[in-house]
Amino acid sequence: MTWWHLEESQVFKAKVRELIQFRAPWAKVLFPCDGMAEVRNTWDGETLAPFIDDRVGFLHDVSHILVATNSRLRKVNCGLGHDPAEERGSPACYRQVTERYADREEVFACVLQLALAAYLDCKDLLIQSEGSFLNTSFPSKKELASVQKYRPQALSEENWTHVEKARAAYEMRNQ
C-alpha cells in the first residue's frame, strides 16, 4: 500500500489527469499504483506512465508535458531527449530541440512543478530539489507569470488563476 492507493491521493490524481488531458486529450494517464512493469519512457506521446514511485519526479514530468509545444507533445519525452533518470529509455527518444532551448524549457518546467505542488496541496513536494535551476526555492508571482507568457496554453485560463492563487497562499504562509 503506497501513497498512491490512499484516499488523499484521489484529488491529486483527478487534478493531474485533468491537467494532462487539457493539453493532450488523447492521453492515457497512469499512476505508480497502476503498475509500472512495461514502461520504457514516462511519456511516449500518448501515455503518461511513471516507472518509479517518485512524486517529485512525477510532477516534474507532468510539468514538462504541460509546457511542451503542441507538436512535441506527440513525441517521446516531448522531444527533449533522454531523461538521465530513465535507464530504460527507448531508442526513439531523441532531442529535437537545441540544448539551449531544452535548458530554457527546463527552467519553466521547474517553476511550474513547484507551483503545481502548491496547487495540488503537496507540501512535502515543495522541496528545493530544483534549486539549481531556479534563483529561489519557491517561484515568485513573476516567475510563474513568465511560464504563462512562455506557454499560455500550458494550463486553462481557469487553472492559471487557481495555480497562482495556490502559489500566493503558500508564499504568504511561508514568509
Ligand SMILES: [Zn+2]
Ligand atoms: Zn526536466
